[in-house]
Amino acid sequence: MERGLNTKCLHLKESEGKSENYGAISFPIYQTATYAHPGVGESTGYDYSRLQNPTREHLEKIVAGLEGGTDAFALSTGMAAVTLLMDYFKPGDHFVVESDLYGGSIRLFNNVSLKNNYEFTFLNCSKDDIEAAIRPNTKAIYIETPTNPMMNVSDIAKISGIAKAHNLILIVDNTFLSPYFQNPLSLGADVVIHSGTKFLGGHNDTLAGFIVTNNEDIQERLRFLIKTTGAGLSPFDSWLIERGIKTLGIRMEKAQQNAIEIANWLKKQPVVTDVFYPGLEEHPGHEIMKKQARGFGSMITFRVDTKEHALKILSGVKMIKYAESLGGVETLITYPTTQTHADVPEEVRLKNGITPTTLRISTGIEDAKDLIFELEEVFKTL
Ligand SMILES: *Cc1c(COP(=O)(O)O)cnc(C)c1O
Numbered sequence: 001m002e003r004g005l006n007t008k009c010l011h012l013k014e015s016e017g018k019s020e021n022y023g024a025i026s027f028p029i030y031q032t033a034t035y036a037h038p039g040v041g042e043s044t045g046y047d048y049s050r051l052q053n054p055t056r057e058h059l060e061k062i063v064a065g066l067e068g069g070t071d072a073f074a075l076s077t078g079m080a081a082v083t084l085l086m087d088y089f090k091p092g093d094h095f096v097v098e099s100d101l102y103g104g105s106i107r108l109f110n111n112v113s114l115k116n117n118y119e120f121t122f123l124n125c126s127k128d129d130i131e132a133a134i135r136p137n138t139k140a141i142y143i144e145t146p147t148n149p150m151m152n153v154s155d156i157a158k159i160s161g162i163a164k165a166h167n168l169i170l171i172v173d174n175t176f177l178s179p180y181f182q183n184p185l186s187l188g189a190d191v192v193i194h195s196g197t198k199f200l201g202g203h204n205d206t207l208a209g210f211i212v213t214n215n216e217d218i219q220e221r222l223r224f225l226i227k228t229t230g231a232g233l234s235p236f237d238s239w240l241i242e243r244g245i246k247t248l249g250i251r252m253e254k255a256q257q258n259a260i261e262i263a264n265w266l267k268k269q270p271v272v273t274d275v276f277y278p279g280l281e282e283h284p285g286h287e288i289m290k291k292q293a294r295g296f297g298s299m300i301t302f303r304v305d306t307k308e309h310a311l312k313i314l315s316g317v318k319m320i321k322y323a324e325s326l327g328g329v330e331t332l333i334t335y336p337t338t339q340t341h342a343d344v345p346e347e348v349r350l351k352n353g354i355t356p357t358t359l360r361i362s363t364g365i366e367d368a369k370d371l372i373f374e375l376e377e378v379f380k381t382l
Pocket of ligand 1 (some may be wrong): 080102148197
């Protein structure tokens with residue numbers, strides 16, 4: 001019987017029934033850089049921790065299991081994961097990319113990847129004609145759904161159909177929903193990216209990134225690249241992320257419940273002009289989300305009537321922190337214009353809808369009444 005996601009967050013089937021590690025319930029941190037050879041020309045399979053580390057491998061197996069991949073790679077950050085993946089491609093390759101992507105990924109593509117002679121076409125993948133953007137040298141489609149920060153929803157299965165018809169690799173950054181709510185590989189994607197810093201780690205205390213795939217060729221090449229370029233996650237950080245994952249399910253459910261309450265509260269505020277939360281029935285991506293995901297997540301983007309009000313909300317919150325990042329147990333509010341998306345050219349930002357009145361909330365697991373009380377206190381001053 002296929003185990004449920006909450007069980008998969010806690011138990012790795014293949015290491016069950018063995019009496020290794022003194023029966024420790026928590027998988028040990030193998031804090032070692034190197035390993036002794038049993039004899040000349042012999043190896044235990046562990047030579048050097050850039051290549052192999054039991055703690056990192058244990059975590060990778062858990063994440064691969066959650067996403068339904070054949071392999072996962074744990075990297076030092078989400079951006080290290082995207083960077084490693086981009087090394088899989090060759091000079092001259094073209095990519096069709098979601099334009100409302102995490103700002104750091106856009107910065108990487110526009111400022112680093114271009115020197116490898118990569119070409120990019122940025123599209124609103126929830127609306128625009130992807131097929132029309134495909135060229136003879138197109139190698140991959142790179143999407144996020146829902147997007148950061150505008151919460152646009154793309155149909156993964158539909159885009160995977162286009163990718164397969166043109167022999168392209170479909171890459172999905174699944175950070176916003178985590179494997180608890182969405183599994184892009186099961187919808188036809190070839191590669192899943194995660195910033196493990198966010199929901200997987202879940203405590204706003206550790207940076208990490210993941211690549212998950214079920215494509216053998218990509219898997220083999222990435223194993224070589226990670227050994228060669230060396231951005232693998234440290235043993236201690238691997239352990240912290242694994243500990244975070246143990247509570248992924250209950251955190252996702254509680255944060256989502258808080259998001260639903262806050263999204264509905266925001267809708268009723270006279271200063272709020274727009275609420276972008278796919279859990280709201282009127283959200284244009286609501287039906288697609290119901291089809292391809294098991295939840296709507298805990299990210300809410302909203303707009304207020306003036307920039308002054310947006311800034312006043314940021315400076316007025318106390319328990320809710322004005323900070324970048326998302327997916328942790330603490331509720332955070334951010335200002336994409338000057339934070340996560342500061343390096344995205346202004347005209348692109350505005351075209352995507354990231355106006356100076358746009359704010360983004362990542363709900364944590366506090367009591368909803370306390371979050372709403374805090375927002376009420378701040379909104380009273382506007
Ligand atoms: C944060 C984030 C990243 C980058 O991850 P880091 O761990 O900060 O390097 C990539 N994609 C999305 C959607 C993110 O939110």
